[in-house]
Amino acid sequence: MDALFFTDEHTMLVNMVRDFADNEITPIAAELDEVESFPRALVNQMAELGLMGIPIPEELGGAGMDTVAYAAAVMELGCADASVAITMAAHTSLGTSPIVIAGTDKQKKKFVPPLASGEMIGAFGLTEPEAGSDAGATKTRAVKKGNEYVVNGGKIFITNAGEAGILNLTSRIIDDGEDLGIGAFIVPTNTRGLKLGPKEKKMGWRASDTRQIFFEDMVIPAENMLGTPGKGFKTFLETLTGGRISVAALSVGTALGAYERALKYATERKAFGMEIHEFQAVGNKLADMATEIEAAKLLTFHAAWMKDQGKNIIKEAAMAKLFASEMAMKTTTEAIQILGGYGYVKEYDVERYFRDAKILEIGEGTSEIQRLIISKNIIKTVKGL
């Protein structure tokens, strides 16, 4: 299948990331998870290799590669450590890409190069305590005062929050008493009035930094507004499909990591005088895992490829994200089953993948929301809308 989507450069990238992951990430992944430690040194190494700006144009300091390359890299990183992968993915598709897509030339020149080089980490704050799936319920308010906005409110569950130099946040925009709808700002995280909550203690993605953020009379210059508020902004959010492709790719990687361990174990473990893969019940599990991983990989690379062709991929990205994340949950569950009791203890490193899988069905839009998006899109075709 690789031959369908990969150029020589993609193959070289994948080989490099796999080598890097095998040598630098895998040996410390269990420990990073255990102590919930942010992988700062790895991020610096990844920055040097160009991995923190894969799909960002060269003239803005990125590697200028395509979405297929980006998805392939997330997949390989995810196969070793989901926390490292989501750190890179959230930084790229949520922290950096929105500025590339919606920023003015001035904003791009100012904010993108340090993000694309990985010198600075990016984050995206959309979710609020009372506005998750229902992003329209955003309560954060930015009130215009002269050439500035005063922001009050807060965000929750923000990936990279404690490590980021730049935060893209969404807020209601109030101008002259009028609510213009939801818009966004690019905010350096050292802005006064921006306060961080403590690191969330999580079931998975434990080395990734997730926090609540508070805005108390935070003043930002009007020129930091990203895009235009209101209806146009909703369209903009919909086109942020990179995040869904990231999670789809990360799901494939997470499933692969667990599957590879289960496959190896099934050829080593003996019961009733046989290697356990010789029991059909185990062999069938492995067959299903391999088949579903392949299917998810195809959906993911196809969506990435379509994005690179400049096509609308709202439906395809949702399908890839939905199928791949649910496949990852199932595959990691079955991987534990194949290892039996050894799967349940930390030493065998399969339960880490299981814990890392659950969030994939929640973040970047829950499975329920993906189904909503897909059904809306397919009904549209019948109704001729």
Add this chain to the structure above:
Amino acid sequence: MKIAVLVKQVPGAESPLPIHSNQKWVDEDAVAYVMNESDNYALEEALQIKEANSEGEVVVISLGPDRIQKVIREALAKGADRAIHIQIDTVGAIDPLATASHFADALKEENFDLIFSGLQSDDFGMAQTGVIIGEMLGMATASLVMAIETGGGKIKVKRELEAGWFQWVSLSLPASLTIQSGLNTPRYPSLKGIMGAKKKEIKVVTPNPVEANQSLEKIYVPHSDKQTVMIEGSVDQMVEKLIHTFRNDIKVL
């Protein structure tokens, strides 16, 4: 400093190695190829020397069929400036003298200051190519190099000897060195390097035929029998029987 680095594409340590039905070599279609381990260190050493002197050129050179362009590109992505591909079918080619003469032909016009090769290839493990090339081109030669110091038109190298012993030797330039794994930390190719590699030159040359004095007759997986022989008697008798078995039956003494 103008440095040539020999890189070879070899089957990876974890690659499947099914034997081809003609029993002349493995089935190449099923093999996952990688850059020979010690060549990777040789390349890194060359790149570091170039970077430390902030001038010079690193040229990678490889011998084999089209598939080897994969390791050539990898070397270019890591930072080599250009490449020479000696186009030849290498199935069953195991004569180091023939291999070395192809390299020597391709290298002699270029007047390299240094020629680096890996200590040995992970497939055949001859450990001769770099040494023979040095001899053919009349260069100073050192094998098993663990460290290199350059300066003043000479180089000093640390060679690995037996049993944890080392030796520092001075060589005049030009020199051919075979590099031992572990003397540096090979880099990963950066995305910039990967994207830039396709713009770099790979010169493809067809070698003059050379008669090989050594060739592969047949490869096979050794047959193993499960036979248990109990040796009994006094300690002296058992030792004597054991030595007899080692010498005459298994022929390992």
